[in-house]
Amino acid sequence: MAWWFSENSLDVWTVAMILVAAGIYLSALVATGAVLFRLAFPRLPDHDRRRVARMGVLSAWAGVILILFQWSLEAGYLGGGNIAAATNPMLLGIVFDGASGGRLILVVAGLLLVQAIQLNNLAFSKTANSLSLVGVLLVMLAFVQVGHTVNTPRLVLAVLLIVHLMAAAFWVASLWPLFHLVGQHYNHGNTARILTRFGQLAMGGVGVLVLAGVTLATLLTGGLTPLLTTAYGQFLIGKVLIVAVLLLFAAANKWRLVPAFESGDATAPRRLQRSIALEVVLVVVILLITAVLTRVTSPNG
Numbered sequence: 148m149a150w151w152f153s154e155n156s157l158d159v160w161t162v163a164m165i166l167v168a169a170g171i172y173l174s175a176l177v178a179t180g181a182v183l184f185r186l187a188f189p190r191l192p193d194h195d196r197r198r199v200a201r202m203g204v205l206s207a208w209a210g211v212i213l214i215l216f217q218w219s220l221e222a223g224y225l226g227g228g229n230i231a232a233a234t235n236p237m238l239l240g241i242v243f244d245g246a247s248g249g250r251l252i253l254v255v256a257g258l259l260l261v262q263a264i265q266l267n268n269l270a271f272s273k274t275a276n277s278l279s280l281v282g283v284l285l286v287m288l289a290f291v292q293v294g295h296t297v298n299t300p301r302l303v304l305a306v307l308l309i310v311h312l313m314a315a316a317f318w319v320a321s322l323w324p325l326f327h328l329v330g331q332h333y334n335h336g337n338t339a340r341i342l343t344r345f346g347q348l349a350m351g352g353v354g355v356l357v358l359a360g361v362t363l364a365t366l367l368t369g370g371l372t373p374l375l376t377t378a379y380g381q382f383l384i385g386k387v388l389i390v391a392v393l394l395l396f397a398a399a400n401k402w403r404l405v406p407a408f409e410s411g412d413a414t415a416p417r418r419l420q421r422s423i424a425l426e427v428v429l430v431v432v433i434l435l436i437t438a439v440l441t442r443v444t445s446p447n448g
């Protein structure tokens with residue numbers, strides 16, 4: 148990997164593209180995952196329900212701003228990497244006319260609809276749930292409009308990526324609400340129940356996430372040799388190693404810290420919060436590596 152960075156002296160423009168892509172991943176996963184988390188835990192205490200909704204709405208707006216910024220960056224890149232090109236109406240039009248335009252519309256529409264979870268407390272909660280789920284679906288569909296998964300077998304790759312992203316969204320969006328829940332000094336029994344249920348759901352979710360990711364990697368690279376010899380393959384290995392560390396933290400939470408929390412160990416809440424905070428850091432690193440994978444490397448070498 149280090150050789151790749153030294154051979155491809157990264158310009159500011161490319162670094163900005165990677166950071167913005169990672170930001171879009173994070174905001175889209177948190178916004179859509181907030182909807183999935185609320186549906187998986189319909190009986191959250193009121194203030195926690197509101198916290199999850201607020202997190203979803205803020206992430207959705209961050210995603211909208213970042214995707215518009217990415218549009219401008221892509222125009223700038225097309226025009227040779229300068230600010231004038233980034234605001235040039237003709238270049239912006241060219242980018243919009245391509246697949247990126249369709250993706251932009253789907254992401255913005257999806258992220259606006261996702262915000263219906265805020266209405267979830269009101270009488271029309273069924274409509275709100277359906278609207279926010281349509282939003283989730285639109286955001287997921289946006290991801291399969293561009294990138295390496297538009298190659299054949301397109302349908303298989305698209306389904307695998309959507310499954311991969313839904314599972315990732317649920318996991319990533321749960322971290323902030325769980326961090327807050329374990330820090331509360333009241334309603335210990337209810338928090339313990341939520342943590343246990345989360346552990347059960349996360350086991351299945353992580354299995355699906357890893358299985359879909361590994362199948363995608365196999366289909367995209369086509370075997371072990373490209374995995375070892377191309378920059379794409381090496382970044383992918385880097386991603387899998389960080390995911391493995393993340394899984395170790397998740398396993399320690401499920402099998403060590405959550406049982407300690409349930410049994411009333413006074414140090415467990417702090418240790419759980421520390422572990423969740425570290426998981427957030429690892430997720431950010433994983434998303435940065437994913438942005439490098441999708442923006443500046445190719446499975447074909």
Ligand code: HEM
Nearest residue numbers: 172294295296315357360361363364387390430433437441
């Ligand atoms: C064993 C674990 C994993 C493997 C093997 C894996 C593999 C992959 C592969 C091959 C892709 C397609 C990349 C491309 O289009 O070139 C992908 C996409 C993606 N992965 Fe993973 N992944 C794993 C875990 C994760 C985790 C834990 C997260 C989030 C926390 C994550 C987030 C993403 C995102 C956001 C994309 C979408 C990229 C895009 O289409 O623009 N992945 N993953």
